[in-house]
Amino acid sequence: MRVLRMVLENFRGIDGPREIVFAERGVTLVEGPNEAGKSSIAEALRLVRDFKASSQAADVRAVRPTHVQADPRVEVELRTGPYHLVYAKTFGRKGTTQLTVHTPTAESHTGDAAHDRASAIFAETVDAELWRALHLVQGQPLDQPVLADLEPLHLALAERDAGEGAEVHADLLARVEAEYLTYFTATGRPTGEYARLRESLDTAIEQERQARAEVESVMRLVERHERLRLRRDDLDGELADQRKEAQNLRDRSDALDQLRDECREARQVAHGAEQSALAARRAQQRRAELLEEFAAAQEALALAEQTADIARGELAKLESAPMPDDPDGAIDQAREALDDAAARLDAARAESEWRRAHERLERAHEAVRQLNEASESLASHTVTADVLTALVDAHTAWRTAEARSLTGAPQILVERLGETVPVLDGVAMEGDTAQIAALRPTVVELPDGVRITVSPDAQIAERADDAEAAQQDYRRLLAQAGVTDLDDARERAARRDEARRQVDAAAAALRAVLDGATEAELAAEVAALSQRRTQVDDVPETAEARAGYEVAKQRYEQVVRDSQLARQERARRAALAQALRERVASADADVVQARARCERAALVLEAARAEASDEEVEAGLARADEAHAQALATVEALDRDLREHGADQIAADLATAEEVLGSTERRAQQLAEELVGVDAQLELLGRDGLQDAANRAAEKVADLERRWASLDARARAARRLHQTLSDHAQKARQRYVRPFREAIVDLGRTVFGEGFDVEISDELAIVSRTLDGRTVPFGSLSGGAREQLGVLGRIATARLVSEESGAPVVLDDALGYADPIRRQRMMATLHRVAREGATQIIVLTCEPGRFDRLAPDAYVRLEA
Amino acid sequence: MRFVATADWQLGMPAAFLPDEARARFAQDRIEVLRRIGAVAHDHDAQFVVVAGDVFDANQLHRSVVARTFDALREWSVPVYLLPGNHDPLDAASIYRAREFVEARPDHVHVLDAAGVHEVADGVDVVAAPWFTKFPLEDLVAGALAEVRPEPARIRVLVGHGGLLGIDRVDPALIDREALVRALEERRVDVAILGDRHSCTEVAPRLWYPGAPEATRHRETDPGHVLLVEVDDDSHEVAVTPVRVGRWSFRTLDAPVDGVDDLDLLEAELEAIEDKHLTAVRLVLTGTLTVGEKARLDALLEQSADRFAAVRVWERHTDLAVRPDDEEFRELGLTGFAADAVDDLVAQLDGEHAQESRDALGLLYRLVGGTVRGPA
Known part of the structure; x- marks a missing residue:
């Protein structure tokens, strides 16, 4: 399609009428400030094509002028496909439409007919999607147009690929897709009628199975009925047989009844005889018992009398025997003798003890006296071992100090040479020589002769003082101890030790004598013993007293033992006598009883004999026994007779047969009841028409299966066709990629240089741009680059599609993002394409300088 | 003497092989054909109708099938004798024993519920070989014929059900064809009507399978007929004419x-x-x-x-x-x-x-x- 001319009147800001003439081949540049109505050119084309003149759609109302009351009018002159036409619409309530077709044949239409005819021509010759795709408006999101579904582009690419006659078949694809979606969802699951029918069929199959199962259950019931009936027939036969058999046995049994009656009577007779014999035996036993009782009573009486006599004799003998004396007097006597002997023994023992105690007391007194003496001696010796030790220590200290003072002290040896007696420290020297140690300033003076003073150093003097002090200590101790010197002290200490030993010895002797007691206690004991030994007059010797006591004691014990024996004997005799007396009494009672029993037995026996004598009783028993034996023999004979006729066997067989018959009859009854039950069930089930239900179910399955077979075949066909066609369409689309890429690269190299390349997806979208070896995804490119590629894609598409089916490329305020150099190169490209003359390009701009280098084939300036 | 012989009505049979819409028509037409059979009997002045087994497709049918069947049979002017077959044996669960059957049974509808001779008209006996279980262990026809001796004064019609002893010798319930043909030759019976085979078939002279009056499945070669059987009262000669009644x-x-x-x-x-x-x-x-x-x-x-x-x-x-x-x-x-x-x-x-x-x-x-x- 090419727009040749357009007239706008009362359209948005244009009052008009305003005519715009486009270059049919090449570039038309429409320039004008904002609001001048540039965009109205594209809008007017869309409205005149899509809306009826009378339309009140919002899009139509939007183009009405706001400042005047007037209807917008659009007139376009187009060349599209084989048609050259002028199409005009005045939009309003009474809108008008006018279509004039010049070629291929002249047509003229008005009103709806004009609209319809024009729509038909557009549908036939212009691809709406392509028209939209080739229209680029600045400020729109910088997306690429969706080119994959553009039929003219496909067709062009297919022709390039396959030569003349290629088609895109978009309509076919859509129809196949629609057919496929009738049966399947987009993800391939059955849907709609196809899914529902399958479900219905499955349900119907299940229902048929159930219905059939119910019919089969009736069949089984019928079979069961048949089995029961057959069993019942069998049982009826068996019952007849068994009844016959039982009757036969009953007849035979009846025939033996006479014999059996005789036998029964004989048994009764025998039973009677047995009873009589038993009675006779009981009478005979009774008589024997009476006789036995009488004899026993007599014997018991004799025994009782004998027992009483014996007891009485024993009692008499016991009572006549002498009784031992009462032993109490002898015990008292022996007790007195024993006490006396004990007193004498105690006195003898006290005498002996008193002697020993008295002697101990004497020794104690002596020991006390010695102790007192020793104690006095000890008290008179005061030099104790401690005092002696102190003296020895003081003596040693003094001697030691003295020795130390002498050491180093100047030794003065004074020898008298003449007569003159030297005076030493004022004391005339005795003897011819004197050696003195000058411990202090010592003066040796020869009267009138010489005085020599020897002075020792201070240390020696100090030592001499110490020695002197030690000596004084020693002397003081001696004085305190009352001794003259150390030896005296030692002697006195030895004497004190001796006195101590004597005290200890005396104390030990006293302790030995007292043996833990005190002297007073010993004295008291002596006094007590003295009193005890005076209890008897003539105190015997201890041994004698002990012997006397032992004799008395033995005597006493003897007497006690004897008296115990005597006491036991007396008790035993008393008890024995009592027992014998009781025996006598008991035996007497027994005798009375036995006598009474004897009398009773005699009376009973006498009475029995009055009825029948002993002999008569014996004879009666013999007779009864014989009669019984005879009756038994008769029974035996009859029994034998019955046995010989097999009566028992017949009776047993009859009992068995009747039992079996009863059992069979019960079974037959059960069977009959069961049959009635099954009959009732069948009667009920029969009314339900189960076979009919099964038939209906089978028919439904058949119907659904037929529908399913048909629908399933159609669905499978649709799926297969859809799959196959889609696969091939996809493959074809992949093949279109190469020529489309080449078309873009061809244009792009002018703009971007020789290093330009693009990658194109199956959907014919630009995936990435490569420039001098650097590949950038489309989305990551700058806005300018994306817009430039978008323009290139559109121009490439417009170049590719055939002249008849093409549409103008409209660039509405485009390339605003491009830098001057790129824009210049884009201009060059547009120029080049325009020169080819196959593509109509309409450039709308509000920026006059932007397209200066374009050199358009037509130029329109719009003023606001 | 004329009578109509038919078999294998298979009333209440399922039709899974048909689409839902056709199934109801198919079931209804199995009842409708009974009216046409009654018309044939009436039009040809038949004395009675015998059905050689498998009147019902199963014993466990909804009892409404019985009600609809009786509704159709009530329009008949001749007595009809029903033989229990392998689909509807006279077992404990038999539809013939159901209260809905016993209590609603019109007077001219009879069940051949015992093996042997049943007088059905003046001088005419049916020798019946009903099934008492799904899996009998013997040739029921042979059993029914065992005590039957030739009796020239009476016309005898054997009515049985089952396959003929042939290649399959394992199934003990198969009918001994030779013994049956012999019985026909010996005039112990004058004509034999068997059920089980849904195609109208003359197995031997006077030995016929009438087939199902309305087709039941693909593999049947010639269904959709009943037999008009004419027995000469004197000569006992037998003439059998298939009459088409089926529409499917x-x-x-x-x-x-x-x-x-x-x-x-x-x-x-x-x-x-x-x-x-x-x-x-x-x-x-x-x-x-x-x-x-x-x-x-x-x-x-x-x-x-x-x-x-x-x-x-x-x-x-x-x-x-x-x-x-x-x-x-x-x-x-x-x-x-x-x-x-x-x-x-x-x-x-x-x-x-x-x-x-x-x-x-x-x-x-x-x-x-x-x-x-x-x-x-």
Whole structure:
């Protein structure tokens, strides 16, 4: 399609009428400030094509002028496909439409007919999607147009690929897709009628199975009925047989009844005889018992009398025997003798003890006296071992100090040479020589002769003082101890030790004598013993007293033992006598009883004999026994007779047969009841028409299966066709990629240089741009680059599609993002394409300088 | 003496092979034919009618079938004797024992419920061999005849049911044909009427299967009749005349289809069939058709289905290949990938999914607007 001319009147800001003439081949540049109505050119084309003149759609109302009351009018002159036409619409309530077709044949239409005819021509010759795709408006999101579904582009690419006659078949694809979606969802699951029918069929199959199962259950019931009936027939036969058999046995049994009656009577007779014999035996036993009782009573009486006599004799003998004396007097006597002997023994023992105690007391007194003496001696010796030790220590200290003072002290040896007696420290020297140690300033003076003073150093003097002090200590101790010197002290200490030993010895002797007691206690004991030994007059010797006591004691014990024996004997005799007396009494009672029993037995026996004598009783028993034996023999004979006729066997067989018959009859009854039950069930089930239900179910399955077979075949066909066609369409689309890429690269190299390349997806979208070896995804490119590629894609598409089916490329305020150099190169490209003359390009701009280098084939300036 | 012999009414039989719409008519017509049988009996002055078994298709039928049957039979002027067969044996669940049957039974309707001789008219006996169970263990006809001796003063009609002892010797219930023919020859019975075979058949002189009065399925060769049997009172000579009463037919058409001419022929053949609504057609198709021709065949079958009681392709015996004609798709203007897809589908015609591919081609043909060309 090419727009040749357009007239706008009362359209948005244009009052008009305003005519715009486009270059049919090449570039038309429409320039004008904002609001001048540039965009109205594209809008007017869309409205005149899509809306009826009378339309009140919002899009139509939007183009009405706001400042005047007037209807917008659009007139376009187009060349599209084989048609050259002028199409005009005045939009309003009474809108008008006018279509004039010049070629291929002249047509003229008005009103709806004009609209319809024009729509038909557009549908036939212009691809709406392509028209939209080739229209680029600045400020729109910088997306690429969706080119994959553009039929003219496909067709062009297919022709390039396959030569003349290629088609895109978009309509076919859509129809196949629609057919496929009738049966399947987009993800391939059955849907709609196809899914529902399958479900219905499955349900119907299940229902048929159930219905059939119910019919089969009736069949089984019928079979069961048949089995029961057959069993019942069998049982009826068996019952007849068994009844016959039982009757036969009953007849035979009846025939033996006479014999059996005789036998029964004989048994009764025998039973009677047995009873009589038993009675006779009981009478005979009774008589024997009476006789036995009488004899026993007599014997018991004799025994009782004998027992009483014996007891009485024993009692008499016991009572006549002498009784031992009462032993109490002898015990008292022996007790007195024993006490006396004990007193004498105690006195003898006290005498002996008193002697020993008295002697101990004497020794104690002596020991006390010695102790007192020793104690006095000890008290008179005061030099104790401690005092002696102190003296020895003081003596040693003094001697030691003295020795130390002498050491180093100047030794003065004074020898008298003449007569003159030297005076030493004022004391005339005795003897011819004197050696003195000058411990202090010592003066040796020869009267009138010489005085020599020897002075020792201070240390020696100090030592001499110490020695002197030690000596004084020693002397003081001696004085305190009352001794003259150390030896005296030692002697006195030895004497004190001796006195101590004597005290200890005396104390030990006293302790030995007292043996833990005190002297007073010993004295008291002596006094007590003295009193005890005076209890008897003539105190015997201890041994004698002990012997006397032992004799008395033995005597006493003897007497006690004897008296115990005597006491036991007396008790035993008393008890024995009592027992014998009781025996006598008991035996007497027994005798009375036995006598009474004897009398009773005699009376009973006498009475029995009055009825029948002993002999008569014996004879009666013999007779009864014989009669019984005879009756038994008769029974035996009859029994034998019955046995010989097999009566028992017949009776047993009859009992068995009747039992079996009863059992069979019960079974037959059960069977009959069961049959009635099954009959009732069948009667009920029969009314339900189960076979009919099964038939209906089978028919439904058949119907659904037929529908399913048909629908399933159609669905499978649709799926297969859809799959196959889609696969091939996809493959074809992949093949279109190469020529489309080449078309873009061809244009792009002018703009971007020789290093330009693009990658194109199956959907014919630009995936990435490569420039001098650097590949950038489309989305990551700058806005300018994306817009430039978008323009290139559109121009490439417009170049590719055939002249008849093409549409103008409209660039509405485009390339605003491009830098001057790129824009210049884009201009060059547009120029080049325009020169080819196959593509109509309409450039709308509000920026006059932007397209200066374009050199358009037509130029329109719009003023606001 | 004249009587009407019939059998295998199969009342209440299912008809899964028919579409839903035809099924009700089919069921109703099985009742309607009884009225025509009554008319035949009346028109030919028959003394009675015997039905040799399978009066009902099953014992467990809805009792309304019984009611409708009695409604039809009440219009009859002659007594009718019903023999229980293998479909409706006189077992514990027998429809003949149902209260709805026993209580509603018209007086002139009799059930031959015991094996042996039943007097049905002056000097006329029916020797009946009813079925008491679905699976009898003996030849019931032989059993019924066992005690029957020739009696020249009476006319005897044997009424039995079952197949004849032939190749199948396993089934103990089969009828010993030779013994039966012998009984006929010995005049123990004058004529024998058997049920079970739905085609009207004369097996031997005086030994007949009347067949079903109304067809029941495709494989029957000559259904739709009753027999008018005439026995000479004196000579006991027997004359049997089949009388058509059925209206339904089950047709099997062998149709070689190789091209448009054959399709024209088939269309004409179908068109020529009378009483289409009472006719079930089974087609055996053999040959090779183009996709377009197949589409036309499908359209023809679809149109026929609306007119006939049933039209279906007997798949088991059908061998129909579909090949796209070289011109066919070219004329439709399929090019590029669409043409490739056609080639691909054609290649698949010999593969695993031949049927699907064939149908897919047909669908494609339809979707791209291929015309179904009928005869000019």
